[in-house]
Amino acid sequence: MGSGPLADALVSCLAPRASELAAPALVLVLAGSAADLDPRFDEHLAALAQNGGGRAVVITEADEIAAEALVGDTRRTREEVLRHWPHRTARLATSGVLLNRISVGASTLLGHEPMLVRRVQACSRGAAGLSAGAVAEAVLALLHPRNTYCVGQELRVDGGLGLHWIAPAASISTLPSHRTVPSDPARSSDPARVLVLGASSGIGAAIATAWAARGAEVILAARREKELGEQLDQIRAAGGSGQLYSVDLGTPGAARAVVEHAWEELGPIGGLVHAAGVFALTSRDEPTRATLDRCMSINFLPYAEAAQTLWERWRGTGTSGSIVGISSVGGSRAMVPHLQAYGTSKAAMDHFTRTMALTMAAQGSRINTVAPGLIRTRLANAVDETFLQSWLARIPMGRPGTTTEIVPLASYLLSSRSQSVTGQVIALDGGFSLPNLPSVQLHRRTSA
Ligand SMILES: NC(=O)c1ccc[n+]([C@@H]2O[C@H](COP(=O)([O-])OP(=O)(O)OC[C@H]3O[C@@H](n4cnc5c(N)ncnc54)[C@H](OP(=O)(O)O)[C@@H]3O)[C@@H](O)[C@H]2O)c1
Known part of the structure; x- marks a missing residue:
């Protein structure tokens, strides 16, 4: 669910590996310049619960500054989905619906400004540039058929951004020499x-x-x-x-x-x-x-x-x-x-x-x-x-x-x-x- 460069790239990564995913499952992309969101995410979750359970993953921005740049429906839907997250996920779990979240770091793939991407990469010691392949692997891990005891968790695909490294200011401007992540982590x-x-x-x-x-x-x-x-x-x-x-x-x-x-x-x-x-x-x-x-x-x-x-x-x-x-x-x-x-x-x-x-x-x-x-x-x-x-x-x-x-x-x-x-x-x-x-x-x- 959702569209935009990340959602499109995810579909390409996940389609050939659909057999590795638990079914039924929902993936909602609320990161980057997503548009045309399906507003009925809650209805879909309720349908999963009524039918005996299933899996769902929400993908959001890891960086709140990046999230502030979201506009219109994407931002509203993000706020709605994350409101009361622990209570919502706990309640859904009692009906067999396992809802988890992936937070993604900054990337031009998400339509972020290159300077923002640099800042975020610098804060994660340049450890990772985000790729659609890395996000797809996280989706596959959470929707693995035997990952059936994980609920309400946030998996950050952010290269360590959440560690709050105090990056020396100079490292932001010298970032291009840092490593980038291969587009296909599986390789x-x-x-x-x-x-x-x-x-x-x-x-x-x-x-x-x-x-x-x-x-x-x-x-x-x-x-x-x-x-x-x-x-x-x-x-x-x-x-x-x-x-x-x-x-x-x-x-x-x-x-x-x-x-x-x-x-x-x-x-x-x-x-x-x-x-x-x-x-x-x-x-x-x-x-x-x-x-x-x-x-x-x-x-x-x-x-x-x-x-x-x-x-x-x-x-x-x-x-x-x-x-x-x-x-x-x-x-x-x-x-x-x-x-x-x-x-x-x-x-x-x-x-x-x-x-x-x-x-x-x-x-x-x-x-x-x-x-x-x-x-x-x-x-x-x-x-x-x-x-x-x-x-x-x-x-x-x-x-x-x-x-x-x-x-x-x-x-x-x-x-x-x-x-x-x-x-x-x-x-x-x-x-x-x-x-x-x-x-x-x-x-x-x-x-x-
Ligand atoms: N099961 C749970 O509900 C649960 C919940 C939360 C966290 N954990 C954690 O999960 C980890 C694995 O535990 P488990 O549930 O799988 O129980 P387990 O079957 O008892 O496994 C514990 C392992 O630790 C090894 N060990 C204990 N003392 C050792 C020592 N002095 N030197 C070397 N190895 C030692 C044991 O081997 P030997 O006895 O052969 O040395 C065994 O292989 C533990 O850290 C536990 O705290 C378990």
Whole structure:
């Protein structure tokens, strides 16, 4: 829906790949000089809800100054669609409609002034010029048939614009020397070797298996050697390749050592996933300092250590890569009492991601975080039953997620298809982190 250069370019990019999209799905383009908008977006969403659900993506400008330049219908429709966004998306989720948003950076493709494009590129350290191909890849990721637990999120295809880099004024006028993004991200190369920390079960094992099936050599790291071996056997039986490292990542320096050994023994590593983690509530039985140490030393510090080590390698070899951390909605929400150690370790992951993204941007490497809600894994099984039931009752989609629902978006962020996306934290939580849930529950009960 919508017309204009971006909408037209998207249609050309997406038409040959229609079979990769979930159906039914709606895409509304509200960026650039779109005209002739279909004013019945809400009616279409309502029709999806009545017919048992579906997917929708709205594409808007990431830069508010650029959005101010929008005129007439486009601007009004943008304001209308974004008004009450969290409440609207949460309510739709109860009817099976998953609405998400893509925010795009500046581009002459959108009819923006070249000076605005320069300013925006300078603010993103020149990391990305927006291409229709990059936006199409984001649409494909959100409308992936198995991306069925992501709702109400904003995916910024903006080269890091949202990181608020304080660009030296001089960099705006010298911008032409900066890199531009190839028009077809799918043709750039994906990491051929991927290190997964926390690969012996759950989310890490699912991502490792998926990347092995894509042809990458996967390096599996965690403590339980037997479970790692079983994962590797399955990967090899399916025709994939990999190696395993049995390691306690809670030991200072262990994450750095894994990266260094794997790089030396196997060759350059282009992708890192940090899915190692423990859940813990502070309690009277353990000193708070001990709980904090445990959460920070497994959830956060190996992530920072491995990312820093890889970045040094990438810089030293003139290469680049991509990193994905698995944090948690607990990093941005105070969900239950005594979550301070776990929650703080996940918040540390999220903010490390933002700051590291800016540090790495000029050199072309990227880092993003996926923040799951309640996902059926060994870790979630360890959570108290009362807590689980209360949590479930507050999820607009009304169910926990599965590891396979984490894989599509995590894989997109790890791949070169997301090369204009960095420093982001995307929740995959069935709408849990959207506000005003009591009214959502009321709606669900009434409509049941
Ligand atoms: N499941 C959820 O509801 C949920 C929600 C939000 C966030 N998350 C996050 O998702 C990530 C993956 O968890 P999961 O749900 O997939 O649970 P999981 O199956 O228990 O996976 C946790 C992984 O971390 C590894 N690990 C734990 N301590 C380690 C240590 N000291 N050294 C090395 N590896 C260690 C485990 O391997 P070993 O035991 O073999 O060492 C395992 O591979 C975690 O960071 C978790 O916080 C999960």
